[in-house]
Amino acid sequence: MLEGKAMVKETDMSTKMQIHAMASASQALDLYDVYDCISIAAHIKKEFDSVYGNGWQCVVGSNFGCYFTHSSGTFIYFALATLNFLIFKGTSS
Amino acid sequence: MLEGKAVIEDTDMPDKMQIQAMASASEALDLYDVFDCTSIAAHIKKEFDTKYGSGWQCVVGSSFGCFFTHSKGTFVYFTLETLNFLIFKGASYLI
Numbered sequence: 001m002l003e004g005k006a007m008v009k010e011t012d013m014s015t016k017m018q019i020h021a022m023a024s025a026s027q028a029l030d031l032y033d034v035y036d037c038i039s040i041a042a043h044i045k046k047e048f049d050s051v052y053g054n055g056w057q058c059v060v061g062s063n064f065g066c067y068f069t070h071s072s073g074t075f076i077y078f079a080l081a082t083l084n085f086l087i088f089k090g091t092s093s
Numbered sequence: 094m095l096e097g098k099a100v101i102e103d104t105d106m107p108d109k110m111q112i113q114a115m116a117s118a119s120e121a122l123d124l125y126d127v128f129d130c131t132s133i134a135a136h137i138k139k140e141f142d143t144k145y146g147s148g149w150q151c152v153v154g155s156s157f158g159c160f161f162t163h164s165k166g167t168f169v170y171f172t173l174e175t176l177n178f179l180i181f182k183g184a185s186y187l188i
Contacts, residue, residue: 037158045160054162057150057183061157065130067138068150068183090150090161090183 009084011076020051021076025085034082037061044087052089059086102177104169113144114169118178127175130154137180145182152179 006022013021021044028043041058048056056074059066060083074089099115106114114137121136134151141149149167152159153176167182 037156038160039158041158042160049162055184057159057161059152059157059159061154061159063130064152064154064157065132065134066150066152066154067131067135069142069148091148 006078006080008076008078011078012073013076014073017052017074018076021048021085021087022078022080024048025078025080029081029083037083040083044085048087048089055089055091057088057090060084099171099173101169101171104171105166106169107166110145110167111169114141114178114180115171115173117141118171118173122174122176130176133176137178141180141182148182150181150183153177 006025008018011018024044024047025040028040031043032039037060041060045056045058062083066086068088069091070088071091076088077084077086079085099118101111104111117137117140118133121133124136125132130153134153138149138151155176157177159179161181162184163181164184170177170179172178
């Protein structure tokens with residue numbers, strides 16, 4: 001499956017991390033069905049936890065809104081295929 | 094607007110906090126349109142930050158899935174009207 005190019009809607013991540021986020025999403029879409037949002041989100045979150053340390057959160061879906069506090073430089077929101085992806089590292093303090 | 098009773102799908106919160114979560118959601122639905130998911134989520138998250146300390150996250154929508162790590166005892170997922178609500182306090186370390 002070849003996804004179209006991901007469209008970044010909003011971010012404060014470094015470019016390298018952005019590319020990694022979109023690559024993880026694309027990889028997850030190859031592994032899982034487009035309706036299995038939780039497995040897709042799990043795949044991305046686990047990869048980010050491994051590479052960039054614990055505390056990442058990932059929301060995937062076609063209809064959602066959320067409000068959150070994130071650590072600096074760790075937020076990206078983008079669209080890929082029919083889904084929207086939100087990845088951020090939550091702050092617990 | 095009188096909402097129907099919220100249905101809890103999954104939680105590890107104490108009962109009192111659950112009730113607060115559903116009350117906040119109900120209040121938010123009175124204040125905002127059902128399509129304005131972000132404002133609804135903002136209302137709930139801000140209330141929880143005020144009452145229970147900062148670091149809360151809130152996701153509202155009719156079609157989403159997510160995967161996250163949360164602090165112990167701070168997670169609730171429920172349905173109210175046509176929307177699903179997820180509220181949790183993010184953890185930046187595993188304990």
